[in-house]
Amino acid sequence: MRRLTRLWRRSIQARVVTSTIVLSALVIALTGWALLRDVAGGLADSRRVAAISEAKSGFDYAQTQLDASVETEPATQSQALTQMVDSLTSSRGAKRTYELVLEGPLLTGTGEVPIRSSAAIEAGSLPADLDRAVRSKPGTYWRYSDLALLGSSDTHPSVVVGSQLRAPGTGDTYALFYLFSMEDQQETLDLVRRALLLGGLAMVLMVGGVAWLVSRQVLDPVRLARRIAERYASGNLEQRMHVSGEDDIARLSSSFNQMAASLQSQIRRLENLSRLQQRFVSDVSHELRTPLTTVQMASEVLYDARERFDPQTARSAELLKGELDRFESLLSDLLDLSRFDAGAAKLELDTIDLSQVARSGADDPMLARKGIDVALIGVDEPAIVEADIRRIDRIVRNLLTNAAKYSGSPRIEIEVAQNDGCVSLAVRDFGVGLSGDENLRVFDRFWRADPARTQGGTGLGLAISREDAALHGGTLQAWGRPGEGSEFVLTIPKPEGTAKFPAITSVFA
Structure with a gap:
């Protein structure tokens, strides 16, 4: 069942073919049911009209025979009626298409009424409402019924037509019923039903085959496009779709190839620009090292001799020293980023204790x-x-x-936790916090959450920290809410660990 569910969910062709088969089967079934109902109604109406007409002719003949009879004794009259039944069933055509049932004479009391029939018809097979209607008043009445014969478990569809007969000699009334078989009509209806069933099944199979063929012609290029798109996603931009013809699929393939070529060109251009940018940053950073060192040496001389200067010159020496230190820090960050971008950053691994690192960080004089x-x-x-x-x-x-600089929090928590696979170190403050957009952008280069709160930073510290964490195979994540503070969680895998999830889950996550 799971395989079928997965096939239905993932295959457009399976859904199209199945839906087409189900809908076509439903339409064919409804059409066949309506057609079969109309055919059955037409056959039944035709047989009923012919049966009533023939029965009326038989009723007139029987009444004429009774009118011509001069016998008044019931026994003699009964014998004459029996002969009349035999005469009606043995004459009037080479092939008899009906059976006769004669009831009578009809009694006004509750006694048994004699019944004569031309066939071994099961007692009580006549429709009860038809029997009551014929006995109650003159007229011709009819009903559809399934009649059962003695010794047979099968029933036979029939049209039953009944009417009263009156013997003028004795005044007795009789009920005469014509039973017309509808087996020929039933066979015709069965033949039509089988033809509709086989034809409908063939039609459903044909429609399903056509749907499969058409959907395959449409979906094969789409599947090819999907496979090529997956190759593009994996970095292989050389693949192209085969273009055949001038239809919509061919135009789609051409557009797809043009898109791929454009993407490849844009990516190459961006890669070249990125390489140029990385090289420029690296070259500038290295080239600035020498003059910066010279200027910094001169600034240190001035800074050390500031006590002999006038106050304005001494303050200028202090500012020069501070800005040069900041410039050196920015230059060092840029060099680190250029190494990360070039893939040249290396680790000098050693066994360290993050708990000791946390204790050392807590003793930072800046926090005091x-x-x-x-x-x-x-x-x-x-x-x-x-x-x-x-x-x-x-x-x-x-x-x-x-x-310490940007959160405005009077308290900071440093937490260390570990599990079988990794060690986490979290730094949480209770200051201004981070909004939803800031949670995502806080690691971007040169980005600041609020420029008004900056205190001389370069905007590269968190970007470099995340690169350092990734270089260790770990993660650095940030969470926060405005006014509730923020939390940064560093996760480093253990050498023998296999788990890749953080040991600390932020309260803001």
Whole structure:
């Protein structure tokens, strides 16, 4: 059942063919039912009209025979009626198409009424309402009925026509019934039913085959396009669809090939621009190193001698030293990013304890100067990972620096947790927090949540931290809500671990 469900959900061709077969079968069944009903009604009406006409002729003949009889004794009259029944059934055509049932004389009391018939008809087979109607008053009445013969379990569809006869000699009344078989009509109806069933089945199969063929002609190019699109998604942009003809499918294939060529051209252009940009950043960063070192050495000389300068010159020396330090930090970040982009960043792995890293981060003098209370959670047990201590320490210090500078929170929590597969370190503040869009963009390069809150940052710290985490095979994630604070979770896999999920789940997630 699951396979059928999956086939129905994933295959357009299966849905099209199945829907076409079901709908065509429904239409053919309704059409066949209406046609069969009309044929059955026509055959029944035709047989009924002919039966009533023939029965009336027989009633007139029987009444004429009774009128011509001069016998008044019941026994003699009964014998004459029996002969009349035999005469009616043995004459009037070589092939008899009816049977006769004669009841009478009819009594006014509840006594048994004699019944004579031309065939072994099961007692009580005559329709009860027809029998009552004929006995109650003169006239010709008819009904459709299924009659049963003695010794047979089958019933035979028939038209029963009845009328009263009156014997003038005795005044007795009799009920005479003509039973016309409808077996020929039933055989005709069965033949029509079989023909409709076989024809409808053949029509459904033919429509299903046509639907399968047409859907295949339409879907085969679509499947080819899907396979080529999957190859494009995997990075293989050289594939092209085969174009044959000038129909809509061929035009779709041409458009698809043009789109692929355009994408390939745009991607190549962007790759070239990216390489040029990376090379430019790398070259500029390296070229600036030498003059920056020279200028920085001169600024340090001025900074060390600032006490001998006048106040304005001394302040200028301090500002120059601070801005050069900031410029050196920005240059170092740009060099790190260029290494990440070029795939040249390397790890110097060592066994480190993230709990110790968390304790070291909590002792940062900057947090004490800001008057921020730091709470350590889960650092009592070692949390051992194989990592580059320089990069891990840079990640933690970036997170703490951002929380101290930009969050406005009086308290910061540093939590360490671990499971069988990974170790997580979370830094949470209780300040301004992050909105939904900021949660997604906080790791973008040079992006700031609120430029009014910046305090000299470059906007590259979190971007570099995420690259450092990815270089370790880990993750760095951020959550937050406005006014409730934010939380950053660093996750590093253990050397022997297999789990890839964070050991810490943020309260904002």
